[in-house]
Amino acid sequence: MLKIEHLSLAIATSDGAKAAVSDVSLTLEPGHVLGLVGESGCGKTLTAQSILRLGEHQGIVRSGGRVVLDEQDIFDMDEKALRKVRGGRVAMIFQEPMTALNPVFSIGAQLIEVIRLHLNMTRKQAEMRAAALLADVGLQDGERLLKQFPDGLSGGMRQRVLIAMAMAAEPDYIVADEPTTALDVSVQARIIDLLRKLQRERQLGMLLVTHDFGLIAELADEVAVMYAGQIVERGSVYDVFQKPAHPYTRALMNCRPEMAKKGEPLPAISGQVPAPGDWPDGCRFAARCPLADSDCTQSVAEDAWQADVHMARCVHVDLAAGEAGG
Amino acid sequence: MSLLKVELLNKTFSSGGIWGGSRKLTHAVNNVSFSVARGETLAIVGESGSGKSTTARIVMRLLDADSGSITLLGEDMIQLKGAALRGKRKHMQMVFQDPFASLNPRMRIVDSVGEGLRVHAADLNRQQRRQRVAEILQQCGMDDSIMDRYPHQFSGGQRQRIGIARALVVSPDLLVLDEPVSALDVSVQAQILNLLKGLQSKHDLAYLFISHDLSVVRHVADRVAVMFAGYIVEQGNVEDVYAHPRHPYTRALLDARPVVHPAERRRNKDESAATLEAVDTDIAPAIEDTDTDESDTGCPYRYRCAQAQASCADYQVQLDQRQPAAADNNHAVACLFPLAATKK
Known part of the structure; x- marks a missing residue:
């Protein structure tokens, strides 16, 4: 299992470190898809990137907690061990298929590089594996495609190539950060199908990071909702969709236009997400919450949350009712 | 009468042709016609490369059309130049996607x-x-x-x-909104959509709303035009088009939307809709030809369409109000073999 335990992250800025993620705990299991959903600035991408320590050169520092893979803290690993984990045990799929490929190298060169970095293969073997990987992600005529350069490919094809790259070294875990956000709706549907197929066939443990509840509804088994650096709700995807327990989750789901009645205003959430560093004591959503009262100045610790149970970080929530509804 | 009337707009971009390469023509907008009435929202929905933004920019006169007419408040906008055009611009204003740029x-x-x-x-x-x-x-x-x-x-x-x-500061009659909420988080998106709705009724504004987002379009629009490869392939009242899509592309697009609840995961089932198979946009939707324009004819969707037949290659794409769907005679489709009106 891949575990994030009480992870806190801070961003180094010119006025000192600002807290960006506080006390996040998540568990990725083989064969399971965990959705991490939230709006921009909530810390979901930083959390996901910290699994591979990707934010470090951008001034993201760990201020507490750990990320544990096979009983080893990723933050304690040296460069060499980390390189083996990156792409080898845990692979990443990013949002921008247009920028994630190097325009001056052929698809084949980039794919073969990844394969040979992780697997002990000759060039010839790696080439064959590259063509096979392209077939696995639904790209026909792989041999010809290997010679092509990224600019000749559509967004959907590029995303498939990136997924093939992520699969190159047979990872156990995949971190997919907004894997369909930049794509057209019809291409999106095909990429969702592909991710589901690969995840099931290979029993991958997947962390699916997105702002899109539709993507969560399509792919996730479990979902964690983030707000202002914290996880505010966690549960099985059915429970959370059926009976969202945190007022933020409920508000976020209800303000989607697909949920609204035509002609009626959308139930927008008033106010704005507090910026990192400006988080209030107690519940961070209280200032925007219709249920908020004086009790909300106390914070609800996540420590009391039980595994596999639908939980929310809210003093006003009746979790028992939430579960009965799910 | 309608505030804005657009008739038979065409726009072709050419690329290549230097250093001996063959010149390519991209027909970005093909015979596009629509109208928008005061106080009404017409949405143009389509995927990237469908020509929806090009259409918006032509309406705003930020781009010149090759042919066609644009009539705003009874005046032909295409003929206007210089100061006369500037004067008319007061009546139509644009809101762009990227509030940062x-x-x-x-x-x-x-x-x-x-x-x-x-x-x-x-x-x-x-x-x-x-x-x-x-x-x-x-x-x-x-x-x-x-x-x-x-x-x-x-x-x-x-x-x-x-x-x-x-x-809004110059009190326009028409706002052209090009993906106005696409860059925003969903909670902020809701605030902006509500704001647009409120402003529309307060000022009796007409909106030409360009979007790729089918859910947003359903919420804001009175009427919708679906674009594919530079053509409007279907147009009608939004409720009608969403409930009874007649063009196979519209149907496929609507079917490709993610579910809103995990219990609806239709693609869990084996019958993973044949319509989805047909919507592999890994084929670039813009139609590109070399200089010889003969292959210009025919339905551009036929390569991806499950319903396509040989005759589709000769079909002159044109919106047709045949067999109007129940009680709505504004619903038009550009297809030789439209889906049955009762389907879905």
Whole structure:
């Protein structure tokens, strides 16, 4: 299992470190898809990137907690061990298929590089594996495609190539950060199908990071909702969709236009997400919450949350009712 | 009568052709016709490369069409030039997608928002302009105390409010909104959509709303035009088109939307809709030909269409109001073999 335990992250800025993620705990299991959903600035991408320590050169520092893979803290690993984990045990799929490929190298060169970095293969073997990987992600005529350069490919094809790259070294875990956000709706549907197929066939443990509840509804088994650096709700995807327990989750789901009645205003959430560093004591959503009262100045610790149970970080929530509804 | 009437717009871009390469023509907009009435929202929905943004830019006269006509308030916009065009621009304003790129970072909000007044209300003095800007900012949900600040001090949603204020300050009749909420988070998106709705009824505005987002379109639009490869392939009242899509592309597009609840995961089932198979846009949707324009004819969707037959290659794509769907004679489809009206 891949575990994030009480992870806190801070961003180094010119006025000192600002807290960006506080006390996040998540568990990725083989064969399971965990959705991490939230709006921009909530810390979901930083959390996901910290699994591979990707934010470090951008001034993201760990201020507490750990990320544990096979009983080893990723933050304690040296460069060499980390390189083996990156792409080898845990692979990443990013949002921008247009920028994630190097325009001056052929698809084949980039794919073969990844394969040979992780697997002990000759060039010839790696080439064959590259063509096979392209077939696995639904790209026909792989041999010809290997010679092509990224600019000749559509967004959907590029995303498939990136997924093939992520699969190159047979990872156990995949971190997919907004894997369909930049794509057209019809291409999106095909990429969702592909991710589901690969995840099931290979029993991958997947962390699916997105702002899109539709993507969560399509792919996730479990979902964690983030707000202002914290996880505010966690549960099985059915429970959370059926009976969202945190007022933020409920508000976020209800303000989607697909949920609204035509002609009626959308139930927008008033106010704005507090910026990192400006988080209030107690519940961070209280200032925007219709249920908020004086009790909300106390914070609800996540420590009391039980595994596999639908939980929310809210003093006003009746979790028992939430579960009965799910 | 309609405020804006667009007839048979065509626009072709050419690329290549230097250093001996063959010149390529991309037919970005093909025979596009629609109209928008006062107080009404027409959405143009389509995927990237469908020609929806090009259409918007032609309507705004930011691009010149190859042929076709644009009539705004009874006047032919295509013929207008220079000062006459500038004068007419007061009636139509545009809101752009990217609230970060569409405001000049070195101009104070009061100057950005008030810029249009210098042209269209030149008789206002500085103080009167300030007052007008304050008033319009307030209508857009922004406090007038922000007027002397700069764009970087605002979030995406606030900047989009400022962008809307900037368009509204000259009291236009028509707003062309190009993906106005696509860059925003869903909670902010809801605020902006509500704001647009409120402003529309307050000022009796007509909206030409360009979007790729089917859910947003359903919520905001009265009528919808679905574009594919530069053609409008289906047009009608939004409820009608969504409930009874007649064009196979519209149907496939609607079916490709993610589910709203995990219990509806249709693609869990084996019957993973044949229609989905047909929508592999890994084929670039824009139709590209070499200089010889003969292959220009035929339905552009036929390569991806499950219903396609040999005759589709000769079909002159044209919106046709045949067999109107129940009680709605505005529903038109450009297809030789439209889906049955009762389907879905």
